[in-house]
Amino acid sequence: MSKLRILVPVKRVLDYQLKPVLNAARTGIETQGFKFSINPFDDIALEEALKLESALPKGTVTTHAVSIGSNLQCRDILRNCLAKGIHDVTWINSGKYDLQPLAIAKILKQFVTQGDYNLVLLGKQAIDDDSGQTGQMLAGLLNWSQLTNASSVTVESDNITVTSETDGIQDQVLRASLPCVVTADLRLNTPRYVPLPKLMKVKRKPIKELSLEKDFSNVDIQSRLNIVSLNEPVVKKSGIVVGSVDELIAKLKESKVI
Amino acid sequence: MLSFVNYIKLCASRRSHLLTKTTFQRYGYSTIKLTSDNYPNLKRNDNFKKITSDDLAYFQSILTPQELIIAKDKDELNLYNTDWTHKYKGQSNIVLKPKSVDKVSLIMNYCSKERIAVVPQGGNTDLVGGSVPVFDELILSLSNLNKIRSFDELTGILKCDAGAILEDVDNYLKDKGYLFPLDLGAKGSCQIGGCVATNAGGQRLLRYGSLHGNVLGLEVVLPDGTILNSMHSLRKDNTGYDLKQLFIGSEGTIGIITGVSILTPTNPKSTNVSFLAVKDFKDIETVFKRAKRDLSEILSAFEFMDMKSMQLTKKHLAETDGSMTFPLENEHPFYILIETSGSNKEHDDAKMEKFLEDVMGDETVIDGTMAQDVTEIEKIWKWREMIPESCQSEGAVYKYDVSLPLSKIYSLVESTNAKLLKEDLLYDPVKNPSGPVIGAVGYGHIGDGNLHLNVAAKEYNKIIEKCLEPFIYEAVSELQGSISAEHGVGLQKKNHLHYSKSPVEIKVMKDIKNHFDPNGVLNPYKYV
Numbered sequence: 001m002s003k004l005r006i007l008v009p010v011k012r013v014l015d016y017q018l019k020p021v022l023n024a025a026r027t028g029i030e031t032q033g034f035k036f037s038i039n040p041f042d043d044i045a046l047e048e049a050l051k052l053e054s055a056l057p058k059g060t061v062t063t064h065a066v067s068i069g070s071n072l073q074c075r076d077i078l079r080n081c082l083a084k085g086i087h088d089v090t091w092i093n094s095g096k097y098d099l100q101p102l103a104i105a106k107i108l109k110q111f112v113t114q115g116d117y118n119l120v121l122l123g124k125q126a127i128d129d130d131s132g133q134t135g136q137m138l139a140g141l142l143n144w145s146q147l148t149n150a151s152s153v154t155v156e157s158d159n160i161t162v163t164s165e166t167d168g169i170q171d172q173v174l175r176a177s178l179p180c181v182v183t184a185d186l187r188l189n190t191p192r193y194v195p196l197p198k199l200m201k202v203k204r205k206p207i208k209e210l211s212l213e214k215d216f217s218n219v220d221i222q223s224r225l226n227i228v229s230l231n232e233p234v235v236k237k238s239g240i241v242v243g244s245v246d247e248l249i250a251k252l253k254e255s256k257v258i
Numbered sequence: 259m260l261s262f263v264n265y266i267k268l269c270a271s272r273r274s275h276l277l278t279k280t281t282f283q284r285y286g287y288s289t290i291k292l293t294s295d296n297y298p299n300l301k302r303n304d305n306f307k308k309i310t311s312d313d314l315a316y317f318q319s320i321l322t323p324q325e326l327i328i329a330k331d332k333d334e335l336n337l338y339n340t341d342w343t344h345k346y347k348g349q350s351n352i353v354l355k356p357k358s359v360d361k362v363s364l365i366m367n368y369c370s371k372e373r374i375a376v377v378p379q380g381g382n383t384d385l386v387g388g389s390v391p392v393f394d395e396l397i398l399s400l401s402n403l404n405k406i407r408s409f410d411e412l413t414g415i416l417k418c419d420a421g422a423i424l425e426d427v428d429n430y431l432k433d434k435g436y437l438f439p440l441d442l443g444a445k446g447s448c449q450i451g452g453c454v455a456t457n458a459g460g461q462r463l464l465r466y467g468s469l470h471g472n473v474l475g476l477e478v479v480l481p482d483g484t485i486l487n488s489m490h491s492l493r494k495d496n497t498g499y500d501l502k503q504l505f506i507g508s509e510g511t512i513g514i515i516t517g518v519s520i521l522t523p524t525n526p527k528s529t530n531v532s533f534l535a536v537k538d539f540k541d542i543e544t545v546f547k548r549a550k551r552d553l554s555e556i557l558s559a560f561e562f563m564d565m566k567s568m569q570l571t572k573k574h575l576a577e578t579d580g581s582m583t584f585p586l587e588n589e590h591p592f593y594i595l596i597e598t599s600g601s602n603k604e605h606d607d608a609k610m611e612k613f614l615e616d617v618m619g620d621e622t623v624i625d626g627t628m629a630q631d632v633t634e635i636e637k638i639w640k641w642r643e644m645i646p647e648s649c650q651s652e653g654a655v656y657k658y659d660v661s662l663p664l665s666k667i668y669s670l671v672e673s674t675n676a677k678l679l680k681e682d683l684l685y686d687p688v689k690n691p692s693g694p695v696i697g698a699v700g701y702g703h704i705g706d707g708n709l710h711l712n713v714a715a716k717e718y719n720k721i722i723e724k725c726l727e728p729f730i731y732e733a734v735s736e737l738q739g740s741i742s743a744e745h746g747v748g749l750q751k752k753n754h755l756h757y758s759k760s761p762v763e764i765k766v767m768k769d770i771k772n773h774f775d776p777n778g779v780l781n782p783y784k785y786v
């Protein structure tokens with residue numbers, strides 16, 4: 001069996017339990033003072049990479065996490081990855097650019113090709129924009145197989161088998177040979193906590209940094225979609241409790257429903 | 259494929275985890291002995307009237323069918339007659355659930371005149387047997403009085419009915435950027451009135467102080483039906499006796515609390531939680547000292563748990579919630595949960611980081627983790643909050659809730675285990691397979707000097723009780739502690755009050771009880 005060289009792309013997102021607040025200019029969300037954390041689905045992908053490493057013979061798996069973003073705190077997320085046991089990490093500083101999934105996939109394509117990875121494990125979607133496209137587009141650009149929405153992953157020689165959760169029909173069992181892209185679904189595993197003693201050890205470790213502008217100058221990161229405007233969802237009016245059937249009928253007539 | 263909405267639902271199971279039905283289903287109500295059988299020394303007071311058809315007719319005349327339950331068979335009211343620990347079971351046939359304060363007043367007026375004994379009941383999460391009848395006392399449930407009356411977004415003053423559920427109120431406040439100054443494991447069931455009646459402490463006391471400071475006013479129906487209204491929104495009011503204080507912690511013995519006015523703090527924007535492990539109890543003290551020094555004003559909770567309490571919780575959670583992985587890789591003798599709350603994330607993070615570097619640097623703390631997101635914060639709290647339920651999941655739990663000088667706290671757990679071992683009560687798969695006690699475990703609000711000593715057992719029996727009592731009360735008294743830090747006295751500690759209160763204090767309490775309730779109809783047989 002060939003060596004498994006896993007890349008886990010991780011995104012820093014607004015904590016999913018917090019309510020996003022639009023900024024005054026309505027161009028994005030407020031970020032100041034809000035808790036940001038690793039995209040939960042990426043955390044699951046990361047956990048799976050760590051589990052694969054411990055399940056397979058020693059020395060046959062390498063793991064690398066990469067985060068693309070402009071915020072310095074991407075490095076904290078990557079330090080957490082190191083503390084959890086990922087071998088190596090890279091931060092791609094995206095500077096002033098706002099990147100859509102296609103651009104991210106293109107950047108990742110270059111990173112994957114240069115780094116000679118043969119398995120990309122990532123979340124099925126990021127919970128901030130909910131696009132759910134990066135994994136599939138990356139597989140397309142690389143011309144690799146893709147196994148999406150995995151709720152279980154097993155590796156046997158050069159084959160990867162996943163159970164894929166689908167709407168309606170029963171779970172699908174998919175198999176492909178390396179190299180391939182696997183996207184992680186919620187039920188794949190429960191991520192471990194960051195162990196503090198290991199985090200302390202990597203606290204001062206410099207994080208490898210690449211610059212989008214310099215190191216990915218050939219990648220076309222042009223946005224294909226324009227965001228016209230951002231708006232809060234319309235608040236649903238709360239219901240009322242009527243006292244009697246007569247009142248109900250009166251109200252229904254009043255609002256011309258009957 | 260699992261949608262994100264379901265994802266949220268899966269993760270946000272904060273409410274449902276509390277007071278799960280599992281233990282009830284597993285053991286059922288039939289195995290619980292009646293309090294009157296268990297404590298033959300307690301005799302029904304014959305001055306109290308047995309309810310007649312005339313009384314029922316009166317209740318029916320003032321209450322709607324939704325406000326009145328009359329049991330047809332003896333098991334119908336198990337939920338109301340049995341306490342949370344399954345140690346006490348009364349025999350009431352009637353539950354009144356009035357929807358207005360005026361109706362509470364009419365009921366009390368009638369019951370006082372007719373000498374009908376009444377037990378006020380909130381969420382029935384009381385841990386000392388105070389919230390359930392001993393014999394056939396009528397149950398007055400506040401659960402239909404559950405509205406928020408008003409909230410002032412400038413001052414943070416909240417007025418609500420006594421029957422509002424703590425968690426609902428807390429969620430309401432959170433939407434407004436505020437927070438209830440009290441939080442405890444029973445929040446999904448317990449009521450604001452019940453919390454005030456027991457002067458509940460909980461996890462936030464360290465930061466926000468006790469209800470004696472936060473409650474601004476109360477509306478109370480006195481035993482004769484008089485409505486005593488002091489629902490102020492005044493932070494300062496020095497005009498004579500502060501009457502509301504008497505009702506805070508009175509455990510339903512001198513009045514029915516129907517409304518609460520309380521000062522609520524703003525919801526901190528930034529919260530951090532870390533879960534740490536230390537080798538011995540002394541190190542907890544060191545970490546606490548440093549937490550006070552380095553985290554100072556943002557420190558909002560400091561809880562400790564011993565290894566055995568976490569083992570019981572692990573076992574219980576493995577059976578009930580598969581998604582709960584233990585925060586640390588290995589087991590350790592003691593764990594600490596530290597929470598900080600503040601208004602500036604960068605500032606709080608920097609403080610926490612420095613504190614952690616410090617306590618881990620010299621290996622006072624040997625292992626730990628820090629929650630990376632809100633989900634992990636909630637999960638770590640769940641490990642602490644599920645201990646009470648886990649301790650009782652083997653069938654029974656003897657609960658002691660004591661205040662002690664910090665340095666002495668854990669010695670009580672150790673001496674209790676030693677005594678259980680000596681008397682051959684501790685279960686051991688090889689040496690003592692029929693031992694009825696799983697073990698004594700310790701956890702609690704160490705920041706307030708409050709230890710929860712729980713003795714997990716397979717059943718309630720007199721031999722275990724004799725081994726533990728008065729041993730534990732005497733030990734606490736010797737160390738000048740309190741035999742009830744926050745759970746109250748109720749029925750459980752009725753005969754042990756003298757370990758913490760002088761004869762003069764007890765006499766004054768009885769005088770006060772007599773003043774408000776000369777007929778003694780309110781929550782009889784309990785501590786006064």
Ligand SMILES: Cc1cc2nc3c(=O)[nH]c(=O)nc-3n(C[C@H](O)[C@H](O)[C@H](O)COP(=O)(O)OP(=O)(O)OC[C@H]3O[C@@H](n4cnc5c(N)ncnc54)[C@H](O)[C@@H]3O)c2cc1C
Binds near residue numbers: 377378459
């Ligand atoms: C899992 C769990 C965790 C807990 N954690 C803590 C904790 O951390 N700190 C702490 O202090 N306590 C704790 N408790 C115990 C605590 O006393 C109760 O949870 C809570 O305060 C009681 O509220 P309740 O509405 O359930 O009241 P009940 O249990 O219904 O009643 C409690 C007492 O107050 C009386 N009463 C209730 N409502 C009224 C009213 N409106 N007017 C007058 N009297 C009334 C009752 O007669 C009874 O004597 C815990 C309990 C559980 C089950």
